[in-house]
Amino acid sequence: MIVVLSGGVGGARLCAGLVQVLTPEEVLVVVNTGDDFDHWGLRICPDLDTVMYTLSRRVDESQGWGIAGDTWNALTSMGRLGGESWFRLGDHDLATHLKRTAGLAAGRSLSEVTRELFLAHGLAHPVVPVTDAPHRTQVQTDRGLLDFQDYFVRQRGEPPCLGVSFGDGEPPEPSKALAMAMKRDDIEAVLVCPSNPVLSIQPLLAVRGVREWLRARRFPVLAVSPFIGGTAVKGPAARIFSHLGLEPTVTGLCDWYGPLVDGWLVDPQDFGLPVPPGVSLRSHHIRLDTALRRREVAEALLAWLSDIRAGHAPVSFSSSFKG
Amino acid sequence: MIVVLSGGVGGARLCAGLVQVLTPEEVLVVVNTGDDFDHWGLRICPDLDTVMYTLSRRVDESQGWGIAGDTWNALTSMGRLGGESWFRLGDHDLATHLKRTAGLAAGRSLSEVTRELFLAHGLAHPVVPVTDAPHRTQVQTDRGLLDFQDYFVRQRGEPPCLGVSFGDGEPPEPSKALAMAMKRDDIEAVLVCPSNPVLSIQPLLAVRGVREWLRARRFPVLAVSPFIGGTAVKGPAARIFSHLGLEPTVTGLCDWYGPLVDGWLVDPQDFGLPVPPGVSLRSHHIRLDTALRRREVAEALLAWLSDIRAGHAPVSFSSSFKG
Numbered sequence: 001m002i003v004v005l006s007g008g009v010g011g012a013r014l015c016a017g018l019v020q021v022l023t024p025e026e027v028l029v030v031v032n033t034g035d036d037f038d039h040w041g042l043r044i045c046p047d048l049d050t051v052m053y054t055l056s057r058r059v060d061e062s063q064g065w066g067i068a069g070d071t072w073n074a075l076t077s078m079g080r081l082g083g084e085s086w087f088r089l090g091d092h093d094l095a096t097h098l099k100r101t102a103g104l105a106a107g108r109s110l111s112e113v114t115r116e117l118f119l120a121h122g123l124a125h126p127v128v129p130v131t132d133a134p135h136r137t138q139v140q141t142d143r144g145l146l147d148f149q150d151y152f153v154r155q156r157g158e159p160p161c162l163g164v165s166f167g168d169g170e171p172p173e174p175s176k177a178l179a180m181a182m183k184r185d186d187i188e189a190v191l192v193c194p195s196n197p198v199l200s201i202q203p204l205l206a207v208r209g210v211r212e213w214l215r216a217r218r219f220p221v222l223a224v225s226p227f228i229g230g231t232a233v234k235g236p237a238a239r240i241f242s243h244l245g246l247e248p249t250v251t252g253l254c255d256w257y258g259p260l261v262d263g264w265l266v267d268p269q270d271f272g273l274p275v276p277p278g279v280s281l282r283s284h285h286i287r288l289d290t291a292l293r294r295r296e297v298a299e300a301l302l303a304w305l306s307d308i309r310a311g312h313a314p315v316s317f318s319s320s321f322k323g
Numbered sequence: 324m325i326v327v328l329s330g331g332v333g334g335a336r337l338c339a340g341l342v343q344v345l346t347p348e349e350v351l352v353v354v355n356t357g358d359d360f361d362h363w364g365l366r367i368c369p370d371l372d373t374v375m376y377t378l379s380r381r382v383d384e385s386q387g388w389g390i391a392g393d394t395w396n397a398l399t400s401m402g403r404l405g406g407e408s409w410f411r412l413g414d415h416d417l418a419t420h421l422k423r424t425a426g427l428a429a430g431r432s433l434s435e436v437t438r439e440l441f442l443a444h445g446l447a448h449p450v451v452p453v454t455d456a457p458h459r460t461q462v463q464t465d466r467g468l469l470d471f472q473d474y475f476v477r478q479r480g481e482p483p484c485l486g487v488s489f490g491d492g493e494p495p496e497p498s499k500a501l502a503m504a505m506k507r508d509d510i511e512a513v514l515v516c517p518s519n520p521v522l523s524i525q526p527l528l529a530v531r532g533v534r535e536w537l538r539a540r541r542f543p544v545l546a547v548s549p550f551i552g553g554t555a556v557k558g559p560a561a562r563i564f565s566h567l568g569l570e571p572t573v574t575g576l577c578d579w580y581g582p583l584v585d586g587w588l589v590d591p592q593d594f595g596l597p598v599p600p601g602v603s604l605r606s607h608h609i610r611l612d613t614a615l616r617r618r619e620v621a622e623a624l625l626a627w628l629s630d631i632r633a634g635h636a637p638v639s640f641s642s643s644f645k646g
Contacts, residue, residue, distance in 0.1 A: 071394055
């Protein structure tokens with residue numbers, strides 16, 4: 001089984017390629033819940049929904065999230081009533097949040113409710129939240145610690161991001177499906193999606209046991225770069241990397257992820273960039289803007305894994321960890 | 324002060340006339356909450372909302388409820404997700420339910436939340452729920468006891484209504500504004516709107532103290548008939564009256580309400596119908612389909628009250644009660 005670590009838009013698009021070439025039994029998609037929040041009394045799970053809408057082809061491809069052709073009438077009326085209108089919830093989209101919130105209120109777990117929603121969208125591939133517990137990303141900025149959506153949407157990601165944190169408490173437990181996967185001895189690989197390394201992937205790694213599991217691994221971790229030519233394909237990843245003193249390139253990605261990633265799929269123009277010893281690069285287009293390109297990138301990753309298994313690719317993940 | 328007892332559509336339309344001729348200080352509109360229910364995890368208050376949308380001229384006049392030009396995208400998507408879609412909630416309308424539900428969840432009373440919603444709609448006249456407590460109408464039918472919306476919407480009011488009830492417990496306490504009104508000694512009149520006598524007005528009378536307050540009154544109770552020529556202006560009132568063995572006329576209304584109503588405003592064609600001694604009729608058009616006609620009916624009621632005060636109209640409410 002291949003475990004995929006996904007955030008929102010970029011992750012969803014890679015997943016849309018992977019589900020074209022992997023059966024539901026061959027993959028587990030683990031999605032960030034650090035962006036989740038309560039709004040209008042509803043539980044909003046932006047990354048889970050972006051994956052769901054992308055896989056079901058309901059997504060508004062031009063913006064990367066939300067439902068194509070959605071309307072904004074509830075939002076308009078909420079604004080008129082003096083309610084909060086800075087977070088854009090579409091009318092079709094509201095059904096998802098209403099159904100999720102009602103399911104949670106009835107005592108079902110986020111994993112269970114997510115499964116129901118994906119099945120209702122005709123999606124059989126297992127997509128699970130990284131945790132069923134609260135796990136809210138907070139962003140350290142020069143304006144203080146901000147809730148994720150306050151930072152990302154209300155303040156449009158403008159305050160410099162100096163890092164993220166996840167409350168003062170203990171790390172949350174992984175969701176049941178992830179916990180079971182972490183106990184399996186037949187994991188073929190972990191794939192890290194081209195989602196924001198700081199805002200989307202770091203929350204996944206902060207869940208209890210995930211870093212330890214990856215450190216002790218006997219499988220390769222391959223990732224798709226979110227950067228091409230020193231800029232992010234989408235979103236604020238390059239700007240955040242700059243704020244953190246990191247290059248917005250695969251070189252900076254290696255600084256950020258350290259030995260957690262064994263190999264990076266990068267755009268051909270980034271293939272010659274310096275990376276630490278023990279980290280492999282493979283050159284391939286990493287544009288994920290069409291169904292065909294998503295499939296091609298997914299196939300490139302699977303081909304790389306096949307080469308690694310056959311001993312034809314120099315990924316030495318086991319030696320990259322001293323402990 | 325004049326206290327108005329209102330249900331949904333017919334009540335809302337009379338209120339739309341009354342607020343044209345009475346200041347906010349001169350009136351208190353008390354609205355049925357027996358139709359309220361929870362749906363999609365939201366608190367729905369159909370009669371309060373119909374009054375709010377009618378007074379603010381947002382209402383869909385052709386159907387009498389909901390918001391003109393509303394869309395049904397959340398509903399469509401909810402149906403697609405396997406959620407309940409038998410109760411039609413529009414997208415604009417959802418903002419009301421979301422805001423109400425969030426306010427209640429934050430610990431505010433239904434009265435407080437209702438006041439906020441009406442003010443957000445630019446409505447200054449006080450409109451209050453009859454009670455802040457749960458007070459769910461159940462309908463006795465030959466299919467058993469049905470929740471109100473199950474009977475009225477899902478089963479389209481088709482099962483014969485044999486009566487209504489309100490749970491096994493104690494009657495709920497009146498809302499604060501109603502309780503205060505019931506203590507005042509300067510009530511000029513109670514007006515009973517042309518709402519369904521069984522489904523909409525009876526729940527108001529079932530709230531603790533309301534019947535006793537009306538029985539001991541020193542003010543007239545005037546009502547507008549919901550019937551013209553033996554049929555209901557709108558809704559199932561005539562059919563329900565027939566099931567209960569009552570004439571769908573002002574004669575049947577007097578049988579139903581007994582000495583609780585002193586005078587009925589009836590359509591000219593109903594003016595000669597027999598009513599018990601002590602009950603007055605006044606003839607006037609009671610069509611409420613335009614703003615002008617609503618105002619005219621309101622003015623007719625106020626003129627009648629003025630005649631009663633001046634001793635020109637033979638309403639003898641005090642003698643109509645033996646106890």
